[in-house]
Amino acid sequence: MKKFLFTALLAGSAFAAVPAAAQSVSGNVTVTGTVAAKCTSAGGLNGAINLGELANADGKINSTLSGNIGGLTRSFTVTCTSANPQISVDASALVNSAILTPTTGYTNTVHYTATMAASKAGGGTTSAIDTSNVAGPTTALVGDHLANSPNNIVLTVSNGNTTNAADMLEAGSYSGVIALTVSPSA
Numbered sequence: 212m213k214k215f216l217f218t219a220l221l222a223g224s225a226f227a228a229v230p231a232a233a234q235s236v237s238g239n240v241t242v243t244g245t246v247a248a249k250c251t252s253a254g255g256l257n258g259a260i261n262l263g264e265l266a267n268a269d270g271k272i273n274s275t276l277s278g279n280i281g282g283l284t285r286s287f288t289v290t291c292t293s294a295n296p297q298i299s300v301d302a303s304a305l306v307n308s309a310i311l312t313p314t315t316g317y318t319n320t321v322h323y324t325a326t327m328a329a330s331k332a333g334g335g336t337t338s339a340i341d342t343s344n345v346a347g348p349t350t351a352l353v354g355d356h357l358a359n360s361p362n363n364i365v366l367t368v369s370n371g372n373t374t375n376a377a378d379m380l381e382a383g384s385y386s387g388v389i390a391l392t393v394s395p396s397a
Contacts, residue, residue: 248293248395250357252364256391258285260368262305265321270379272321276371283369286362293395294356300327300341300366300392301348305385318378324370325389330358343387344374352396366391 264278276283302325310319322344328336333355341349357363366389373380 246292248291250289250291250293250296250393250395252287252289252393254287256287256289256364256393258287258366260285260366262368262371262385265305265371265385266380271376272371272373272380274371276323276368284365284367287364287366287391288361289357289364289393290359291357291393291395295396296329296353296357297350297394297396298327298329298337298339298353298364298392299348299350299390299394300325300339301390302341302343303387303389304343305387307381307383307385309383310381313378313381316378317381318373318375319381319383319385320374321380321385321387322372322374323368326367326369327391328365328367329353329393330360330363330365332356332358342370344372348390348392357393364391364393 260283261280262276262278262283263280265273265276267273302323305321305323307319313319322342324340324342326338326340328338329351330336331353337351337353337355339349339351368389
C-alpha cells in the first residue's frame with residue numbers, strides 16, 4: 212500500500228512539474244460616435260444695415276438705396292455638419308411707426324428685396340430672395356455642403372420701393388427686420 216501511494220504521489224508530482232501550455236485570449240472592441248446635424252455661427256446671424264436717407268430730393272423713394280451708410284451687404288460665417296442645409300430669409304418692410312395713417316399721396320412704408328446667398332463647398336452659390344411686401348420667408352436648399360470658409364453667408368438689401376410709386380415718404384425714422392435662418396438638412 213505504501214508503494215502504491217508513493218507511486219501515485221510520484222505520478223501526481225510529475226504532472227505538476229510539467230508547465231501548462233500558454234493560453235491567449237483575443238477579441239475586438241467596437242468604437243462608435245455620432246455627429247449631430249447642426250449649423251452654428253460664432254457671432255450668430257445678427258447685424259445692422261443703415262439705409263440712411265431713404266428719399267430722393269423730390270421726397271419719393273430712392274430705389275437704389277444709395278444713401279446707405281456702411282454698405283448694403285453683410286457677411287456671416289456659418290458651419291454646418293450636414294449636406295444640403297436650408298437657408299431662409301424673411302424681410303419685413305421698413306415702417307415709420309410714428310405715422311399711423313399717412314396723408315393721401317404719402318406713405319410710411321418702404322419695401323425692399325433681401326437676398327441671402329450661401330457659398331457651396333463645390334463652388335458657386337445658392338440664393339433665397341425675399342421681398343418685404345410679401346408675407347412669410349423664402350427658403351432654398353443649398354444643394355451641397357456649405358463652404359467651409361469665412362463669410363459663406365451673404366445678405367444684400369436692394370430695390371427700395373413703395374406700394375404706390377408716386378407716393379412721397381413721410382418724414383421720420385423707419386425700421387424693419389430681416390430674419391435669417393440656416394438649418395441642417397433632415
